[in-house]
Amino acid sequence: MYSEKVMENFKHPKNQGEIKDADGIGEVGNPVCGDIMKITIKVKDDKIEDIKFKTFGCAAAIATSSMITELAKGKTLEEAKNITRKDVSDSLDGLPPIKEHCSNLASEGLNKAIDDYKMKKKE
Amino acid sequence: MTDKKTIYLDNSATTQVHPEIKDTILPYLEDLYGNPSSIHAKGQEVKKTIDNARKQVADLIGAKETEIIFTGSGTEANNLALKGIASKNKNKGNHIITTRIEHKSILNSARWLETEGFKVTYLNVDENGTVDINQLKEEIRPETILVSVMFANNEMGTIQPIKEIGEFLKGKGIYFHTDAVQAAGKIKINLKELNIDLLTLSGHKIHGPKGIGALYIRKGTEIDPMIHGGGQEKNIRSGTENVPGIVGLGKAAEIANKNLESNIEHLTNLGKKLEKGIFKEIPDLILNGHPDNRIPGNVNISFKYVEGESIMLMLDCEGICVSTGSACTSKSLKPSYVLDAMGKEIVFMHGSIRFSIGTFNTEEEIDTVIKTLPTIIKKLRALSPIYNKD
Ligand code: FES
Numbered sequence: 414m415y416s417e418k419v420m421e422n423f424k425h426p427k428n429q430g431e432i433k434d435a436d437g438i439g440e441v442g443n444p445v446c447g448d449i450m451k452i453t454i455k456v457k458d459d460k461i462e463d464i465k466f467k468t469f470g471c472a473a474a475i476a477t478s479s480m481i482t483e484l485a486k487g488k489t490l491e492e493a494k495n496i497t498r499k500d501v502s503d504s505l506d507g508l509p510p511i512k513e514h515c516s517n518l519a520s521e522g523l524n525k526a527i528d529d530y531k532m533k534k535k536e
Numbered sequence: 537m538t539d540k541k542t543i544y545l546d547n548s549a550t551t552q553v554h555p556e557i558k559d560t561i562l563p564y565l566e567d568l569y570g571n572p573s574s575i576h577a578k579g580q581e582v583k584k585t586i587d588n589a590r591k592q593v594a595d596l597i598g599a600k601e602t603e604i605i606f607t608g609s610g611t612e613a614n615n616l617a618l619k620g621i622a623s624k625n626k627n628k629g630n631h632i633i634t635t636r637i638e639h640k641s642i643l644n645s646a647r648w649l650e651t652e653g654f655k656v657t658y659l660n661v662d663e664n665g666t667v668d669i670n671q672l673k674e675e676i677r678p679e680t681i682l683v684s685v686m687f688a689n690n691e692m693g694t695i696q697p698i699k700e701i702g703e704f705l706k707g708k709g710i711y712f713h714t715d716a717v718q719a720a721g722k723i724k725i726n727l728k729e730l731n732i733d734l735l736t737l738s739g740h741k742i743h744g745p746k747g748i749g750a751l752y753i754r755k756g757t758e759i760d761p762m763i764h765g766g767g768q769e770k771n772i773r774s775g776t777e778n779v780p781g782i783v784g785l786g787k788a789a790e791i792a793n794k795n796l797e798s799n800i801e802h803l804t805n806l807g808k809k810l811e812k813g814i815f816k817e818i819p820d821l822i823l824n825g826h827p828d829n830r831i832p833g834n835v836n837i838s839f840k841y842v843e844g845e846s847i848m849l850m851l852d853c854e855g856i857c858v859s860t861g862s863a864c865t866s867k868s869l870k871p872s873y874v875l876d877a878m879g880k881e882i883v884f885m886h887g888s889i890r891f892s893i894g895t896f897n898t899e900e901e902i903d904t905v906i907k908t909l910p911t912i913i914k915k916l917r918a919l920s921p922i923y924n925k926d
Contacts, residue, residue, distance in 0.1 A: 423849065424853065431921075446871075450921065469843055469886075469920045469921055470846070471865070472846055473864075474843075475846060475919065511867070514869075
């Protein structure tokens with residue numbers, strides 16, 4: 414059902430965990446099936462210096478979470494914001510149609526973390 | 537994955553065909569190809585085997601062979617029971633009672649009957665998954681023509697009060713159907729002691745072939761056929777008989793009947809061992825279903841803070857096959873309606889895993905599962921944003 418890449422990222426996810434003194438936190442729930450994802454980022458010179466995730470969800474949710482952290486790491490905030498769910502799913506050689514919604518979770522989580530960082534900076 | 541031996545713990549989904557059955561079926565794919573409806577020798581030699589299979593199936597449930605109708609599946613038998621009874625008895629009434637936790641073949645037949653003008657009551661279950669018999673008593677109306685309650689549930693194995701329901705319905709002129717697909721071969725079913733009018737069986741759940749089921753229809757039951765044609769199966773289910781399937785189901789029933797007691801003991805022991813082992817090794821679990829009154833070998837556990845598809849796939853990577861009630865694996869992306877009916881919270885339904893043990897599982901396999909599982913749960917909990925314990 415899943416591509417080898419999805420399985421690989423599911424079995425050996427990258428950047429899992431939580432950054433203790435994170436600059437931005439994004440926590441999102443999946444309205445479709447009830448899953449939860451949390452992304453924490455560390456920002457330096459407008460770039461994502463470090464990023465970690467935690468996900469309570471299916472294999473696709475875990476794999477897309479892992480993949481988006483890899484895609485976002487080292488990118489500027491603007492570049493990171495432009496990562497689409499399609500980018501994520503393409504880098505995983507595609508997702509089964511019924512699992513497309515799981516990749517929303519990842520991009521929403523990242524976006525929220527970036528917004529959170531920006532908000533905090535303004536204060 | 538292929539170098540590891542598969543540990544198959546999904547026997548409520550389907551079972552391995554018993555090796556003896558293959559040999560029994562084979563001649564019917566070779567020389568014994570006759571059509572049992574033919575009067576000539578080639579047909580008649582096959583007819584005898586069908587009669588014998590009917591007897592084997594009847595013996596498993598304490599029925600008479602004249603009361604067994606072969607169908608293409610358990611699903612078809614359930615469709616026939618509901619729609620056939622409803623159609624034939626619609627002038628007596630239009631009300632049917634079933635439960636919220638039936639197999640989809642019952643629920644979706646009932647929903648279709650609703651579109652045809654029938655009224656259906658779906659009974660609730662308690663937190664153990666047992667049907668509320670008092671609610672059943674209250675819901676009976678003068679228009680009630682049929683009650684359908686499964687013998688045991690496929691997800692969490694809870695056995696229903698079939699004897700009590702049968703006794704309550706006695707003499708009320710209401711037909712009583714039970715879907716015994718999950719119970720057959722794992723619980724003693726004796727129709728001489730139970731007031732049941734219709735009962736569903738399936739071949740592939742009792743180590744027989746797929747594509748064959750049976751419906752027990754008590755003598756005198758008023759039922760319409762749902763498949764019309766050449767009048768086979770007493771005109772209730774037309775179509776040239778699936779001879780290899782029928783022979784296979786017959787043999788499966790015979791073996792199940794012969795080994796019933798030892799099989800129950802085997803499944804009970806392995807089920808208890810698995811349940812105890814998992815609860816000893818892993819914290820934060822809930823056992824789903826009735827604590828004792830379940831079909832032997834069915835162990836359904838919710839692993840808190842983690843999602844079921846993830847657990848299932850990690851087990852699969854270790855060669856262990858199980859199933860889950862998680863929303864993430866269902867086509868509708870809704871969690872198990874059975875666990876939902878039992879009032880489980882969504883985060884717990886999410887991490888539910890069903891281990892269903894079968895005749896061919898061994899103690900060593902159960903040991904391997906108990907050894908493998910803790911690492912997987914730990915790994916997934918470490919990934920979980922709702923698990924804050926370390
Ligand atoms: S997160 Fe539930 S289906 Fe993927």
